[in-house]
Amino acid sequence: MNENVKVVFGLIGGLALFLYGMNSMSDALQKAAGEKMKKILEFLTKNPIMGALAGALVTAVLQSSSATTVMVIGFVSAGLMSLPQAISVIFGANIGTTMTAQLMAFKISDYIYPLIFIGFMLNFLGKKEKVKNIGMVIFSFGLLFEGIEIMGSVMKPLAGSPIFVDLMGKVSSVPVLGVVLGAVMTLVVQSSSATIAVLQSFASQAGPDGVSSVIGLTGAIPILLGDNIGTTITALLASIGQSKDAKRTAIAHSFFNITGTCVFIWIIPWFAQFIRYISPKGNEIDVISRQIANAHTTFNVVCTLVWLPLIPIMVKIVTTIIRGEDKNTGVVYEPKYLDNKVIDQPVAAMYLVSQELENLAGFAVHMLNSLKGSLNQKKTSAAYEKFKNQLDIVQHLQEEITDYITKLFSSGNLTELQSEQTAGLLYVTNNIERIADRCQDIDSIWMKIQDDGMSFSEEAGKEIENCIDVLLSLLRQAMTAVKQGSEEEAELVFKNKKKLHKAEKKFNKAHLNRVKNQKCDPAMTGYFSGILYNLDRAADNCVSIAEEALDNQGYVKLGEAARNFATPSAVVEAV
Template structure:
């Protein structure tokens, strides 16, 4: 097998392990707390601020913004929740999903296999379903970081590859290209957590000058694109659902697209803000945390901007997904027949 093919398979294998572990960890968490989280969503959404907090809490617990978003779409489709309530939950889900990037920023290399072993032992020997779910969650939490380690070690040889350095130079000099790259990556992979993990690992690689190969200002547009790409999951989940369910999914897209455009316009200021709130140190050592903080800041600030504008968001999505108007010619034929 050629060296290039080997690197490609190792990178894709690490990514596959990450995505599978993320899904299985989320499944274990949902088995433990899914019904309680559904109850939280159905009850604590009368006030938009509380709805945001509920959406963030549920997503933090379930470690899946897609699960929270699909729940909200299901509630709206069943008539159990109004559109403004669902939109506030979507805002909160965007905040809650940033917890994954924050976890990835921790350096857990020395503890991966002990975590995997402990999780496996609990899952394998436990008799109760509750303990089995805990074991499953811990086991796949460890494997998730194993996937990250595989991707990180595979990316090191790519740092000096001419095709990669040229691509990174293009992205660094053209933020719109970075935005499109992040969007396409997430649409293909169907997981913003996975693409952000890839970005964190790649950004932590040192270039010829000893600094991050891409730098924070080069990574931020890709991060914004990841946030746009993740909205495809909600749009797919809304297919065949009610009008308000489709509007809920569209609200997710409007939220992330408008926010990304605004932040792209103030990119240098955003980069300075992220560096100010992040740890100080060599760029390769702190950029993973900087990307995680940028992800959290983007969704938190975007939510604060949109929260008082939920009525406007409702009007926007109702314009994009309008109610079907009756066909006048058909109505005229009916009246004439009577």
């Protein structure tokens, strides 16, 4: 096989192994971290310093600043995070992504295969999920380094190529070329960690003198700076079609790296001298991998320290670039919080599901209120149209949430505990949808009453309204029980359900007395009892929701960001 073809195949094969190892390690780390990921994400709602710390920790787990940025953009677009909070997290993400380069700088080539074997055995033989996840982390870590070793070995012929050495010389003397090269590489691979790993492997190859690096630290730094710019493209793409604040968050990510690069590109010789001073001493080819990692970390830490107190200025800059506010399009049929780009981050995705479930419950409350107002109204009335509109929204949102949860399960990233929690959220969602079905059955009964030219007596109408009020109270109490994990609220639901059942029997008897006294049409008996029966069944669904609280199932909350359950005011006004 041609030598050049071998080099190309080795590079793409090693890169594929590296990316697979990094992605597998990210998935396994998330599963191993489990509930700790939730605690890390809680920092997102606090001050900028805590936000930056959270961004760094989350990115260290996800092994990708792009993944963190996409998640943050989803939160901002859903209105769950403010623009200043998001920007602070983005700053931290830039620091967190440097941890991969620091890991790559370790010389563990003699231990790669033992690591792969130990990781495989733990994952293969482990009985507990946590042990299996830890095994996958170790196994993936070994694969990641094996990919680096493969790329390093096939790059040795390049290091001796006069053409390639001349090209690297031009990059060293014209830093802008290095920046462009780094940005393009990251844009193609979609991972700054991967391109920096390639850079570390190549820089570790000896030049013609056999001692110095083929590219040197001053030649590597511009490419590294370009890598930081290239990684922001993913965030910009993720912001397409999102809210204006989401677009501003993506632009802030780009602006952060571009401004840093514009400053550091002028001080590369002094910057390289500082990095050599703080890095281990020795032959350049032996220490340059660590030097590149330190340069990457130092660049992002310095930029973060400079920009962190200047977040208000960054906000003004990005709001000047993206002007105006998002338009209110009226009735909200589509999910407000769900974001498919966050599916691969289970804790964040479950949090968004919880928020969307709260949104759904708010619509369900409003639907029941509209049902009460539409009874004894003609099907052409505004009140009836409002009820039908609410019913359609609840049913549509339930389908969207169910579809999202299905994708979350099929991603394969959920731990056993997360699977149980998500199944609980799905169960609550389905019960809200069944309440909507009961309302639809009541609507069908009302249509038959109108078609027969009949109507309820004033007493019957008040009794039905009374039952709907009890049902509204049950739904609110059930959702509060689930959100807060409150057994007390759940017990209230069980107690008040019995009251509704007694009221149903009482009102049916009252109706029969009215029929006996010729105050109600006997033909209305089946209709009246049918409506009360459906309300009683809807109350059973509220009981089923409350039972989830007793099974320790509930919303996935991230500190202060989880809002109190209430009908969303914006939704009420819109509909």
